[in-house]
Amino acid sequence: MDYKKAIIGKVSRRKQRETEAHLMYLELLRRHPDLYETEKAIRGLLMDGVKGKSTDSKTLDTLKHKREEILTSLGVTKEMLDPPYECNKCRDTGLIDGKPCSCIIKSCTTDGMETTANFEASDLDIFPPHERERIGKIYDTAKAFCEKFPFTNKLNLIFMGKCGSGKTFLASCIASALSKNGFSVIMLSSFAFVNRMLKYHTTFDEDKLAYLEPLIDCDLLIIDDLGSENIFKNVTVEYLFHVVNERMNAGKHTVFTTNLDDDMIRTRYGERTYSRLFGSRQSAGFALSDKDLRTSEYAKPNARTKRS
Numbered sequence: 001m002d003y004k005k006a007i008i009g010k011v012s013r014r015k016q017r018e019t020e021a022h023l024m025y026l027e028l029l030r031r032h033p034d035l036y037e038t039e040k041a042i043r044g045l046l047m048d049g050v051k052g053k054s055t056d057s058k059t060l061d062t063l064k065h066k067r068e069e070i071l072t073s074l075g076v077t078k079e080m081l082d083p084p085y086e087c088n089k090c091r092d093t094g095l096i097d098g099k100p101c102s103c104i105i106k107s108c109t110t111d112g113m114e115t116t117a118n119f120e121a122s123d124l125d126i127f128p129p130h131e132r133e134r135i136g137k138i139y140d141t142a143k144a145f146c147e148k149f150p151f152t153n154k155l156n157l158i159f160m161g162k163c164g165s166g167k168t169f170l171a172s173c174i175a176s177a178l179s180k181n182g183f184s185v186i187m188l189s190s191f192a193f194v195n196r197m198l199k200y201h202t203t204f205d206e207d208k209l210a211y212l213e214p215l216i217d218c219d220l221l222i223i224d225d226l227g228s229e230n231i232f233k234n235v236t237v238e239y240l241f242h243v244v245n246e247r248m249n250a251g252k253h254t255v256f257t258t259n260l261d262d263d264m265i266r267t268r269y270g271e272r273t274y275s276r277l278f279g280s281r282q283s284a285g286f287a288l289s290d291k292d293l294r295t296s297e298y299a300k301p302n303a304r305t306k307r308s
Contacts, residue, residue, distance in 0.1 A: 002108065002206075002207060002209065002210035002213075003094075003100045003104055003105075003108060003210075003213065006094065006100075006104045006107050006108050007093075007094030007095065007100070007104055010086065010087075010092055010093075010094045010103070010104065010107075011092065011093065011094060013086065013092070014083075014085070014086070014092035017083040018083065020083075021080065021081050021082065021083055024080065024081075025081055028071075028074065028076065032070065032074065034070060035067065035070045035071070035074075038063055038066050038067045038070065039067065041063050042060065042063045042064060042067065045059065045060045045063070046060075086103065087101060087102075087103040089101055089102065089103065089182055090103065090104075100217065102182065102183060102184030102218070102219060103184070105184040105186075105214050105217050105218045105219075106184045106185065106186060106214070106218065108210060108213070108214040109186045109188070109214045109215070109218075111188055111192040111195070111196065112186050112187055112188045112192075113172075113187045113188055113189065113192075113224065115172035115175055115176055115187065116176070117169050117172035117173050117175075117176055118173055118176045118177065119139070119142075119143055119173045119177060122139060122169070122170075122173060124136055124139070126166075127166075135166075135288065138159075138170070138286045138288065139170065141284075141286070142157070142170055142173065142174055143177075145157065145174065146174055146177040146178055146181075149178055149181070149183065149219075149220070149253070150183075150219065150251075150253065152253065154282055154283060154284045155247075155248055155251065155252065155253050155254065155282040155283065156244070156248070156253070156254050156255070156256070156276075156277060156282060156283035156284070157174075157253075157254075157255045157256070157283075157284055157285075157286070158255075158256045158257075158258065158277060158278070158283065158284070158285040158286065159171060159255070159256070159257045159258075159285075159286050159288055160257075160258055160259075160260070160261060160262075160285060160286065160287050160288065161259070161287060161288035162259060163259060165288040166288050167224075167257035167258075167288055168224055168225070168257055170257075170288070171187065171222050171224060171255050171257050172187070174220070174222070174255060175187045175220070175222055178219065178220055183219040183220060184217075184218040184219045184220070185218065185219065185220045185221075185222065186214060186215060186218045186220070186221050186222070187221075187222035187224060188222070188223065188224065189223075189224050189225055189228075189229075190223055190224065190225050190226045190227065190228055190229035191225075191228065191229045191230075193215070193223050193229065193240075194229040194230060194232065194235065194236050194239075196211045196212070196215065197211070197212070197235050197236070197239035197240075197243075198232060198235050199211045200212045200239070201234070201235050201239070212243075215243055216243060216246050216247060216250070216252075218252075219252065219253065220252075220253045220254070220255065221243070221247065221252070221253075221254045221255070222254070222255040222256075222257075223254070223255075223256050223257075224256075224257050225257060225258065225259070226256045226257065226258040226260065226265075227258050227259055227260040227264070227265070227268060228259070231268075237269050237270060237273060240269060240273055241269075241270075241272055241273045241276065244273070244276050244277065245276055248276060248282060256277070262274070262278055262285065265277065265278070
């Protein structure tokens with residue numbers, strides 16, 4: 001889905017909810033004469049004010065209070081009459097200062113990864129004792145990154161380590177924290193990333209940009225398990241560099257998780273991409289555990305989760 005369709009959809013849903021609420025209130029007025037007479041009196045006083053006539057504010061307040069009591073007795077809540085916004089940032093217009101809101105950007109990516117991970121659920125005891133202090137500092141860095149976002153010292157974070165070392169879990173914690181704070185976060189596997197770029201590369205109609213724009217525009221892009229994707233000529237390496245480069249030029253943040261070390265990344269993606277990931281003062285790499293925490297002797301049997 002492209003931005004235009006997503007915005008139209010959000011605005012339409014808002015109008016539909018407002019229409020349903022209005023029709024419900026009209027039906028309440030029809031079925032309850034006391035509510036109808038109270039509403040009629042309120043509107044009469046408000047119209048007097050519009051016409052410049054003096055309005056008895058005490059009477060108006062009394063009538064409004066009576067209306068609230070009637071609605072409460074009927075089990076009607078404020079939210080039923082005035083539906084809450086899907087997004088408080090754009091008030092369901094889909095736009096902020098003429099640009100797509102974060103809610104629109106995220107909605108345009110249907111292949112993203114959903115996560116319920118959070119820092120509060122993290123347990124450093126799952127790591128071997130000799131690694132806990134070092135890993136704890138990495139977690140503290142990740143938390144600080146979220147607290148300062150988007151005004152951070154680094155744009156790119158790269159979490160490296162073997163399978164099951166906790167990379168995806170930590171990236172998911174970052175995604176949850178920033179999503180909760182209202183930022184647009186897209187987290188997808190490297191396979192899904194390359195699949196989108198392949199569709200972009202081979203599409204030649206008006207929907208082409210729908211595959212690329214959200215990945216460049218979102219506040220935080222997380223590419224999980226970099227190095228596990230297929231290498232397609234003129235697609236994988238080229239678009240990885242393009243997306244990372246465009247995001248860095250725009251001052252946007254990107255997080256990667258990978259089983260590869262820096263030399264393997266240089267070999268697989270080339271010097272140009274490597275330099276954007278590791279050769280910049282705007283990037284920081286972190287090595288997580290050298291153990292598979294899914295089979296760690298320190299993992300609690302009832303608390304083992306997939307951590308890659």
